[in-house]
Amino acid sequence: MPHLRAAGHNAYPLTLSGLADKRGLPAGQQTHVRDIVDEIERRDLRDVVLVGHSYSGIPVGQAAERIGDRLTRVIFVDSAVPADGESFASVWPDGGAAVRASIAANGGFWPVVGAAHFDGNGLTSEQVARIVEGSTPHPGASLVEPAVLARPLGELPATYLKCVLDDPEPSDDVAELLTGERWELVELDTGHWPMFSRPRELAALLVTAGSRDAGS
Template structure:
């Protein structure tokens, strides 16, 4: 039996995993969805990048988990990748779900496609938060109108400091046992940094023919991939 710690991406809380958790538990595994500081029911809690890393480490410690599979979606791949090396031999595997990955000294903002300055300016314009997504932002990602409405209605502004503070890694990320899930509607190829990591012996690629939020669009298929990761497949 493995223990999955499921960390949602930007704007989301633990509720994002509601359709995935039952399948993992039915298969006999532990499933622990986590809301990061400053989001969803934890709104109002001040949070930076390292606070989110600590949220994940603290959850593993609080529940005294072993054989941990850390799952990070989108933004949360950055804190998950850092937490993975900090929990030591409790880690079984990391699963990055169409996510960013950490680079020592880098941040989410530093790899933003329009440049870090533009991203930081947008955060400043929105009171220190990454502005909420709109329904239009979710188009073309394989989501139904109902799924888009659920996402947009429940999303909460994302704390800007978590996106601009640098990651801290003490070992090469490629040393972690990892599965990377690429959602093809969000782009046919992994980013260059992920592609490089996938050339290593400890990383494997799984593709999903859906968009950036597979926990909404294809929760059953996503759960099956996570269960496969628990078996090393």
């Protein structure tokens, strides 16, 4: 965020319901979509560039189509993307069985991962410790509730930012979306957590991608 603000942009980080200081709030996936839409409408934001990382690409992609002409572009940072009728868990190779089992065994939450999970992501030990210490269990309902899209995701102006250090290729669903005229691919040579490993470069890419449709 400091790099975005230094470049003259406003940035509004949002904690989704059920996480961090909002723990204890009921939180399905559609709750998270409403969190995003409500924040944009509450602030009466225009020329919005929505950014979603990892899981949050799923609610961000849905929110992007619901804010109408407030949207300039949506940027997916090494994230999942929503598919109508599909959940975060259902697109996993095992159909989400492992995710569902983990949620069931942990009181309805997907548990926090340990430090070893972050190996190979270009992070320092201090950065890994910061992520782990700041993590909270993820509300399971948001991972198994299906996405709801009123129109094809490929119709949105979008940038997919792929972090190539751990996996150089986009997933099949993202690759298909990238064949459309409104989607573009940008690559960053780091792991899944670029806001920690390459914050300055990430901010520069967000500014560049977000300006694609400015004034158009």
